[in-house]
Amino acid sequence: MKKRKDDMVRVRFAPSPTGNLHIGGVRTALFNYLFARSHKGAFLLRIEDTDLERSKTAYTEHILESLKWLDITIDEPVVFQSCRQSLYEHYFVILKKKGVVYPCFCTVDDLQQEREEARKQGVPYCYSGRCRELPSVEVEQKLQACQSHTYRFFNEKNGTVKWQDRVHGIISFDTSRLDDFIIRRSDGSFTYNYCVVIDDLDMEITHVIRGDDHISNTPRQILLFQSLSEEPPAYAHVPMILGPDRKRLSKRHGACGLLNFKKEGYLKEALVNFCALMGWSWDDKTTIFSRQELIDTFTLDKISSSPAVFDKDKLNWLNRYYLRSLSLSQIMQALAPFLREEQQMEKISHDILLELVKISRERVTTLKELAETIGKICRGPSCYEEKAVRKCRKKFLRPGLLPGLIAFLNNLKEWSLPSFEEKLREWAQQNDYKFVAVAQVLRLALTGSLVSPPIIECAVFLGRDTVLSRLSHLEQYLRSSGDYEG
RNA sequence: GUCCCCAUCGUCUAGGGGUUAGGACACCGGCCUUUCACGCCGGCAACAGGGGUUCGAAUCCCCUUGGGGACGCCA
Numbered sequence: 001m002k003k004r005k006d007d008m009v010r011v012r013f014a015p016s017p018t019g020n021l022h023i024g025g026v027r028t029a030l031f032n033y034l035f036a037r038s039h040k041g042a043f044l045l046r047i048e049d050t051d052l053e054r055s056k057t058a059y060t061e062h063i064l065e066s067l068k069w070l071d072i073t074i075d076e077p078v079v080f081q082s083c084r085q086s087l088y089e090h091y092f093v094i095l096k097k098k099g100v101v102y103p104c105f106c107t108v109d110d111l112q113q114e115r116e117e118a119r120k121q122g123v124p125y126c127y128s129g130r131c132r133e134l135p136s137v138e139v140e141q142k143l144q145a146c147q148s149h150t151y152r153f154f155n156e157k158n159g160t161v162k163w164q165d166r167v168h169g170i171i172s173f174d175t176s177r178l179d180d181f182i183i184r185r186s187d188g189s190f191t192y193n194y195c196v197v198i199d200d201l202d203m204e205i206t207h208v209i210r211g212d213d214h215i216s217n218t219p220r221q222i223l224l225f226q227s228l229s230e231e232p233p234a235y236a237h238v239p240m241i242l243g244p245d246r247k248r249l250s251k252r253h254g255a256c257g258l259l260n261f262k263k264e265g266y267l268k269e270a271l272v273n274f275c276a277l278m279g280w281s282w283d284d285k286t287t288i289f290s291r292q293e294l295i296d297t298f299t300l301d302k303i304s305s306s307p308a309v310f311d312k313d314k315l316n317w318l319n320r321y322y323l324r325s326l327s328l329s330q331i332m333q334a335l336a337p338f339l340r341e342e343q344q345m346e347k348i349s350h351d352i353l354l355e356l357v358k359i360s361r362e363r364v365t366t367l368k369e370l371a372e373t374i375g376k377i378c379r380g381p382s383c384y385e386e387k388a389v390r391k392c393r394k395k396f397l398r399p400g401l402l403p404g405l406i407a408f409l410n411n412l413k414e415w416s417l418p419s420f421e422e423k424l425r426e427w428a429q430q431n432d433y434k435f436v437a438v439a440q441v442l443r444l445a446l447t448g449s450l451v452s453p454p455i456i457e458c459a460v461f462l463g464r465d466t467v468l469s470r471l472s473h474l475e476q477y478l479r480s481s482g483d484y485e486g
Numbered sequence: 487g488u489c490c491c492c493a494u495c496g497u498c499u500a501g502g503g504g505u506u507a508g509g510a511c512a513c514c515g516g517c518c519u520u521u522c523a524c525g526c527c528g529g530c531a532a533c534a535g536g537g538g539u540u541c542g543a544a545u546c547c548c549c550u551u552g553g554g555g556a557c558g559c560c561a
Contacts, residue, residue, distance in 0.1 A: 016561045051560055108559070115558090124488040124557065150559055168491070177489060177557095185559040192561045216490060216556040239492075239554085246553060277498065277510090284500035287510050304499075307554060311497050314511045324524075363523040421520090439520030451522045 009041025010206050012079075013067075014196070016048040017059035020257030021066045023310060024211065024241040024249050027275040031238060032209045033072045034276070034298040043072075044203060046079040050195055055082070066258040070268045071291070079203065081195050088190045091198050091228065092151075092183075100227040101183060103149040104131040105142055127152070127179040151184035153194075153224065161219040166207070166236035166300040173219040181220055193217055197224040200233055209236045209300070212307070236300045239279055239307040249310060265366030267334055269326065270319040278308045288321065316365050323370070324362045331357060331367075338367045342375030352461045359453040377458055380470055381448025384477060388450040393482070396437035402478070403486045404431060405438065406471050415464050421456045442467075445474040 013029040015021060021029075036043035045067070049055035067074070095101045111127070118125040132154065142149065155178050162172030183194035190198075196217075200208065215237050225232040243253035250256065261271055273289055281304070282289070282297045289297070323331065335357065339345060348356075356374045364370045408427050414420070428438045443455040446467065452458065459467050478484040 014561090018561070048561060054560070104559095106559095111559085119487085122487055126488095126557085171490075173490075179557090182559055187559080189559085191559070196561090211555090212491065213555050214561090217561090219490095237491085242554075244497085248554075274498095279498090281499055283509090285509050287498090306492050308499090309497060311511070314498065317511055320524090425520095434520095436520055443521065449521090453522080455520065 008206070009036055009039035010044065010204050011036050011041065011209055012044040012046050012200070012203060012205050014046040014048050014199075014210070015063055016051065016054075017056055017063060018051065018054040019059060020259070021063045022249060022256050022258060023275065023278075025063075026066065026070065026072075026258050026271070027241060027278055028209065028211055028238060029067060029072055030070070030272060030275050031236075031280070031298075031303070034294050035207065035209060035300065036075075037295040038298050041206070042075040044076050044079065044205075045074045046199060046203070047081065048192065048195070049080060049082045050189060050192060052082070052189075062257065062259060069259070069262055070272055079199065081199065084195075084199070084202075085189075087202060088195060088198055091201075092190070092194075095153075095183075095227060096151075098227060100154045101151045102132060102134075102154055102180075103139060103143065104152045104180075104182070105134075105147055105149045106131055107148070124177075126177075127181075129180055132180060148186045150182045150186050152180040153183050153220070153227075155180050155223065161222050163218065163222060163232070163235055165215075166209075166234055167239075167303045167305050168215075168237060171215065171218070173216075175219070175223070178219060178223070183224075193220045194224065197221050197228075201225070201228070201230055205233050207234045207236060207300075209238065212237045212239045236303065238303055239305060241278055242307050242309050244309060244311075246309060253310065265338060265368030265370070266315070266319050267322045267326070267367065269322045270315065273322070274315045274318050277314075278310070279304045288318075320365050323364065323367070328354060328357065331361060331370075335367050335371060338371035339374070342371050342378075344379050345375060348378050355457065355461050356453070359457050363453060373453065377447060377452065377462070380446065380466070384444060384448045384474070385450070388444050388448070389478075389481075391450060392441060392444050393478075393484075396434075396440045397478075397484075398433055398437060399485060400431070401433055401437065401441060402471065402475050405441065406468060406475070409464065409468060409471070412464075415460065417457070417460055420460050424456070441474075442471075445471045 011032045013032045015025055015029075033043045035041070045063075047060055047063070049060070064078070092101070106127075114128055115125045131152070155175060157176045157178070159175050160172050161175055162170055165171050181193060182191055184190050199205075218235055218237075222232045241249050243249050245253075258271075262268075269291075272291065272294070273287075276289060276294050276298075277287065280298070280302055282302065332354070339353075345353075353374070356377060357370065360373045360377075361370055364373055404427075408424075412420070412423060414423070424438065425435055428435045439455055440450055442459060443450055443452055446452070446455060446458055446462065475486070
């Protein structure tokens with residue numbers, strides 16, 4: 001047995017590359033990562049790709065990219081199960097020597113039949129164990145004849161397996177319920193339950209933090225550890241994340257792949273904070289956690305034992321929170337790819353862009369929306385919202401307001417921030433216009449809408465020429481589309 | 487069906503024998519205000535049901551119900 005430092009924590013995240021990493025997987029990865037960091041231990045990644053049929057390298061890349069995006073960093077090279085056949089082989093020989101595995105010559109069809117039989121009788125299916133007590137002469141014969149066979153674990157079926165789960169407490173299973181599961185397939189490859197045990201042993205994993213759906217695999221794995229005379233790791237089974245319909249999270253719930261959240265414009269800070277709060281909490285008040293705070297406060301015993309429903313509203317709220325709390329440079333960096341999607345942004349200077357981000361980021365939910373909002377302001381209205389025009393005509397477009405505004409702005413000497421608003425307010429008051437009316441007409445002209453970031457700021461950043469041309473354009477439009485007298 | 491896990495506002499949760507059952511999201515009011523947001527203040531809203539144990543149960547035990555998971559030569 002390899003020597004293991006008692007206080008050294010080693011955990012792993014072990015996804016199978018048979019699909020995109022989703023929120024639930026990320027949460028599991030995060031919990032492992034936080035646990036490792038908070039114990040100054042190691043966080044490892046193992047790709048469980050023993051199913052050659054369904055495993056795809058594209059999924060592996062997706063997993064790697066997802067973790068990288070969230071800065072969930074791993075401490076050792078990625079382990080691929082598909083590359084460890086000889087290791088599995090090595091331990092298999094040991095198990096064979098100990099007499100805890102036996103060859104099974106049942107065919108897939110045989111087993112299928114057993115299964116159907118069980119279903120008919122309404123009893124739970126359990127492999128009959130008919131190859132378990134084959135006379136050794138017969139076994140020898142069949143092996144000599146190269147008859148296709150798997151290897152099964154010889155389960156004593158005479159007791160209980162129990163463990164102290166770090167989130168559920170004691171869980172115990174009656175071994176008589178467990179059948180002799182296959183550990184080696186007829187093609188010589190090894191199955192999940194076996195590989196997990198060998199890898200966890202070899203990688204010196206101290207704590208297995210994984211989804212609740214693995215609880216029923218755990219007794220088999222513990223049995224395997226016991227047959228190798230090894231101590232199983234500590235287990236912490238975290239509850240599943242469910243969709244709003246309380247069903248297990250899947251494609252049906254949309255945004256299945258984590259990278260979709262990135263594409264939609266969510267910040268990694270929000271996503272990490274959000275994932276941490278699904279099934280874990282620190283106290284009765286705190287909801288905002290920085291990465292460091294998570295590391296400092298995370299413990300397994302504060303993981304909830306009941307499943308959580310994915311709540312997009314809360315994610316949105318967190319994203320809005322981080323959108324306005326992160327430093328401007330962090331936002332600019334995350335925003336850059338989204339800005340590139342926007343047309344006609346070339347002429348906007350970096351400084352103005354910064355200002356626009358500053359005033360816009362408080363009113364959007366995602367980076368994508370932020371980029372769109374800024375893009376719209378820069379490009380100007382492609383059309384005017386009908387409702388906005390109607391409301392303006394009815395409430396704000398007092399006679400002379402628009403031409404007066406144009407003339408005023410045309411002659412305005414100082415086109416800069418505090419003075420622009422002061423002068424505009426003065427002008428409005430002198431002419432007996434409500435300031436809100438002036439602002440809304442300006443807003444309609446500049447954005448085509450009555451909802452936008454602060455319009456005074458926008459006007460100043462956009463510059464005199466752009467503002468005047470958009471105002472005249474609105475005037476033309478009003479003339480050509482209804483009774484308008486200026 | 488069998489085994490395993492779970493059960494506090496609509497959602498995430500705190501609370502683990504004595505609490506006006508706390509917070510957050512969402513929702514609804516109000517204030518602020520150039521619109522929309524932000525922010526602030528306030529409101530609505532929960533211990534699944536039934537039995538025990540106890541002076542006292544959201545909390546401990548049992549049953550019921552409901553939800554989830556697992557029952558593969560998938561992981």
